[in-house]
Amino acid sequence: MSSISRFSSSEIRPKTATACETTRSLSERLVSVACVTILVLLPTGTAFADETVAPLSGWLNIVWGDSHDEDRPIVHRRVTLTDDQGKTTELQVSDELLTGGVSRWNGYRVTAFPRSTAALGPRGEVPVSALRLEGGGTSSLGGVSGSQPWISILCKFSDIGDEPEDLSFFQGMYGNNPGGLDHYWREVSADAIDIVGSTAVDWVTLPGTHLSYVPTPGSGTAANLDLIFNDCTAAVDPVVDFSNGGSPFAGINIMLNALLDCCAWGGGRFATLDGVSKSWRTTWEPPWGYAQEAVIAHEMGHGFGLPHANNFDGDGNPYDSPWDVMSSATGYAANDSTYGALGKHVNAYHKDQLGWFAPARRFEAPANSSTSILLDHTALADATNYQIARIPIAGNRWYTVEARIRSGDYESNLAGDAVIIHEVNTGRSEPAWAVDGQNPPADYGDNPGTMWTVGETFADAANSISVEVESSTATGFRVRINNGDPGAIFLDGFESGNVFSWSSQSP
Ligand SMILES: [Zn+2]
Known part of the structure; x- marks a missing residue:
């Protein structure tokens, strides 16, 4: 990289x-x-x-x-x-x-x-x-819950006739079967959301040519996303009721038949459509976007308000953590014969921001405490143990601890079974960085230093915080979390020989 x-x-x-x-x-x-x-x-x-x-x-x-x-x-x-x-x-x-x-x-x-x-x-x-x-x-930040129906609108530039995929492809992408996006988002959100009612409508033609919207296809940042949004929503308006009979669509995936600029794009766009004025969750997708469902999941994640995640090498590239679809979207992804790379889960911080952990699944480490807890892996449905541990550092900084196990439809191809620790700092572009005990940190976060396994202890001595992976279980790991107990950290460090001494980054 x-x-x-x-x-x-x-x-x-x-x-x-x-x-x-x-x-x-x-x-x-x-x-x-x-x-x-x-x-x-x-x-x-x-x-x-x-x-x-x-x-x-x-x-x-x-x-x-x-x-x-x-x-x-x-x-x-x-x-x-x-x-x-x-x-x-x-x-x-x-x-x-x-x-x-x-x-x-x-x-x-x-x-x-x-x-x-x-x-x-x-x-x-x-x-x-x-x-x-x-x-x-x-x-979105603060909570996304309930039904979140999306609509895919398929727009062709006036001088390009290609239809890279047909309507059934786009409708099937929202399926509730494994690999379908409704199934995916239900699992990722622990059933906090679904996208039931999502649909797609067939290809329509934009009034302008490719170059009139995208001056430099495949490069730059000059694609006129606003004009594409306006023209594409207008072109489908005869056959789409964006108010959806009183339950407006939450989001709009704009599927295009040729390249945009550098990028696929995801986020929001405020507009009045069929009498509904709001910020519509919106993505703009070139053909390489919908060729990999993981990319669509990533852009929809931006639509839900999520930023990127990151690894720990500090290089400014936010696509080098394979523990979050909001970072390396297709890295270590499960694969589907029709929809390509599938989305992984998002990290525990992102889920927590969107309100996707029930209170009983959240462990908040008390001050001056040493607690051994069971962590169920993040994709486990009907978990009975914790699925996130949160350890305050100071101010807008904290750690999250989660278990990731190669299993199920979306996490089967992970780099390994491990406890993943994110340092969260809400004062930076990508708040969640996957902590890497290796020095220097790896360029890509699939390394042993990022995967905390049994017998290893992460220690932030300056803040008197440590996380010791005590054992594995059928559904995750048992970890001991010390928060503000320097004696315990000191003792563990000299007993295990597997402590990664490390200091939290400056805000
Ligand atoms: Zn992105």
Whole structure:
């Protein structure tokens, strides 16, 4: 894997100017109408330095772009704001603002303050100096539950007649049989969600040519995703009721018959369709996207609001952890004769963010404790033991511990049976990094250092945290979790000889 620059290189850090109180429900996190938060870049501290430029108010959506070319593992994100007239403007938002909080506003209503002196970006992006969270909207993070029907709409560019797959292929992709996406998402979410009612409609033709939407097929980032969304949803409108008889589709997979730019894309798009105004979970897929169902699962994951996961090598490439479909989507994937590589599960942090662990499956390590617990593997249906252990470090940092076992329809081809530990830091682009005890960490997270097995102990001595894999069980592992008990860590370290001494990364 080649090394690329990190997202965030500046020392300038975002600061939340005003605390924001949110309320959570199981299904969605709702923003209080009274909640007003401004994110500004310090040290300038001048949130309104550019107040001569009219602010833009509307609905924020984030879309992630994933390259098919693994030699160029650069992640692309687009931030859009759709106003009440339906006009969508792409915003140029710094990585500091995004990781500092704006990424958690995906789906919310915001006001953006343009930077008057800065030039527009290559796609006409408007640079912004500050964003303010307004009341209204919903975000996936905090919970996705219940029925989430998607619709695949198949759109041909006007000058390309190919139909790479037929309607039955796209309808079958949503099946409830093993390998079908309804079956998949039910298993991944422990039945917290389903996608029952998902469907596909047959190919229609867009009004424009390929190059009119995609100036550089296969490269760059210039595909006009908004125009494709508008034209494709309009082209199918005679045969699609997006309001779905009162139960609107949750998401839209736009399947295209030729390349986009660098990437397949997934995230959200605010629009009014058949009288329903909301942020629609949306993906834009070139043929290589739907050739591997794992790619569709990855992009739908972005649609559910998930970012990428990462391994521990710090190289900025977020596609090098084979423990999450939101990282190396097709690595160590199970295979289906029709739909290619299938999605794996997402990591325990991602599941927890979406509210997919029942309380009885969650272990929160108390302070100053040493506890031996049973962990059932993450794909086990009807688990009776814990499926996630969460160990606080400080502030917005914690560890998650989960068991992964080669089994079932989606995890059968994993790199091994192991306890996987993620260090979570919500202040970075990919909050969850799979901890690797190897020094230096491996380029790709399929190594023994990332797979914690019986007799091994992960130790973060600086924070007095350790995780010892005590034994394997029929359904996972028994682990001992020490949180704030330095004596236990010291003792284990010298007794077992298998302790990986390690310090948590700086935030
Ligand atoms: Zn992605």
